[in-house]
Amino acid sequence: MTREEVQAADLKHVWHPFTQADEWEASPPLIVESAKGAVLRDIDGREYLDGVASLWVGVHGHRHPHVDAAVRAQLDRVAHSTLLGITNRPAVELAAALCDRTGYDRVFYSDCGSAAVEIAIKLAFQWQQQRGQTQRTRVAGLRHAYHGDTLGAVSVGGIDLFHAVYRPLLFDAMHLPCPADREDEQALAAQAVAMIHEAGDTLAVLAVEPFVQGAAGMRMHTAAYLEPVMAAAHEVGALVIADEVAVGLGRLERFLATETTRTRPDLVCLGKGLSNGYLPLAATLATERLYDGFREGYGRTFFHGHTFTGNPLACAAGLACLELFESEGTLAHARKLSAHLARLLTEPLPHALSVRRQGLMVAIDLEPVLGPRTGHRVCMAARRRGILLRPLGNTLVLMPPLCMTKEQLTTLLAALTSTLRTV
Numbered sequence: 001m002t003r004e005e006v007q008a009a010d011l012k013h014v015w016h017p018f019t020q021a022d023e024w025e026a027s028p029p030l031i032v033e034s035a036k037g038a039v040l041r042d043i044d045g046r047e048y049l050d051g052v053a054s055l056w057v058g059v060h061g062h063r064h065p066h067v068d069a070a071v072r073a074q075l076d077r078v079a080h081s082t083l084l085g086i087t088n089r090p091a092v093e094l095a096a097a098l099c100d101r102t103g104y105d106r107v108f109y110s111d112c113g114s115a116a117v118e119i120a121i122k123l124a125f126q127w128q129q130q131r132g133q134t135q136r137t138r139v140a141g142l143r144h145a146y147h148g149d150t151l152g153a154v155s156v157g158g159i160d161l162f163h164a165v166y167r168p169l170l171f172d173a174m175h176l177p178c179p180a181d182r183e184d185e186q187a188l189a190a191q192a193v194a195m196i197h198e199a200g201d202t203l204a205v206l207a208v209e210p211f212v213q214g215a216a217g218m219r220m221h222t223a224a225y226l227e228p229v230m231a232a233a234h235e236v237g238a239l240v241i242a243d244e245v246a247v248g249l250g251r252l253e254r255f256l257a258t259e260t261t262r263t264r265p266d267l268v269c270l271g272k273g274l275s276n277g278y279l280p281l282a283a284t285l286a287t288e289r290l291y292d293g294f295r296e297g298y299g300r301t302f303f304h305g306h307t308f309t310g311n312p313l314a315c316a317a318g319l320a321c322l323e324l325f326e327s328e329g330t331l332a333h334a335r336k337l338s339a340h341l342a343r344l345l346t347e348p349l350p351h352a353l354s355v356r357r358q359g360l361m362v363a364i365d366l367e368p369v370l371g372p373r374t375g376h377r378v379c380m381a382a383r384r385r386g387i388l389l390r391p392l393g394n395t396l397v398l399m400p401p402l403c404m405t406k407e408q409l410t411t412l413l414a415a416l417t418s419t420l421r422t423v
């Protein structure tokens with residue numbers, strides 16, 4: 001297909017996620033043709049620095065030779081085989097490596113972050129039921145959390161803009177207050193803890209999007225809020241799920257975001273960067289204590305699975321990515337890059353009302369200088385200067401892949417500054 005044919009066929013046949021139809025049709029699409037490291041190239045040969053890590057996914061970069069080779073080698077063996085009732089080498093090796101790295105004991109695979117969260121909720125609920133705690137029917141989440149777009153994940157999450165229309169379809173979860181930057185963390189933690197205590201032994205599980213509530217506009221909190229809330233869930237006998245689909249795998253400079261918290265979540269959801277975006281891959285990590293609750297009797301089976309659960313090709317990519325954390329010192333580089341980012345952000349950005357950052361996750365709240373769609377319009381202008389960003393309303397999200405070089409990050413910030421100066 002020529003460029004024009006691709007564009008015409010896209011407009012005719014493709015339904016884009018989170019994309020307003022008229023707005024999409026109003027301007028020519030960026031058609032990605034190839035990529036390398038932190039740079040994407042479009043069908044006309046123009047290059048773009050990937051400032052959102054291809055939607056918070058990129059860790060080691062596009063076309064990494066080690067991951068390429070692992071996927072190619074696996075292609076010569078088997079691309080797909082089920083994990084229902086049989087097993088395969090890459091799924092086993094990745095599970096063992098993930099448990100070794102994180103201290104968890106069991107890995108339940110799926111193919112997207114939403115599914116990883118659904119699985120965690122269902123596992124936790126069923127575990128409680130099977131140990132005789134049948135009164136524990138309530139699920140708690142944090143206000144403003146985003147756990148994905150499937151109905152269970154939406155029920156526990158709390159973003160009205162995306163999900164209010166589906167309310168009649170959702171189950172009734174408890175939504176606990178969760179602070180953003182300037183709010184009183186201790187006061188909101190105390191309110192959340194009181195709600196958890198009130199729910200008491202009716203609460204089955206609490207799900208948190210720890211430290212950075214990404215899709216809500218990068219609302220950030222600290223352990224001063226998170227710690228007492230997670231601890232309160234354990235005090236009343238509920239399980240804790242950490243949804244680390246966005247914050248895990250190095251984006252906060254550590255492998256798991258919750259590895260620094262005193263309260264250890266019972267379940268951790270990973271997705272996005274797990275395969276560096278090569279293939280759809282997500283995982284729900286669990287402790288042996290949970291796994292043991294599913295023994296003894298066919299009726300206690302976890303009757304959940306997806307066609308692509310444990311797909312060998314995806315797991316081979318995941319394993320290669322995990323190896324890179326060791327061989328390339330990914331976390332050490334992420335820390336250096338994060339420090340560099342902090343230095344760059346000390347320079348004031350035109351039209352920025354506030355800038356916040358944890359690790360390699362940055363939010364820039366803009367004055368609405370171009371009206372309610374300022375964020376979108378700034379991103380379109382930035383694109384013309386060779387940088388890719390995505391807005392959440394009038395908040396610009398900057399989330400470079402962990403592999404980005406300091407020089408590339410400096411270039412990106414300079415291009416963003418000149419874009420903002422001219423709007």
Ligand SMILES: Cc1ncc(COP(=O)(O)O)c(C=O)c1O
Nearest residue numbers: 112113114146147148214245246
């Ligand atoms: C914290 C969090 N949880 C879950 C999801 C859903 O992941 P997916 O889009 O792979 O279903 C996302 C996606 O952005 C996320 O940020």
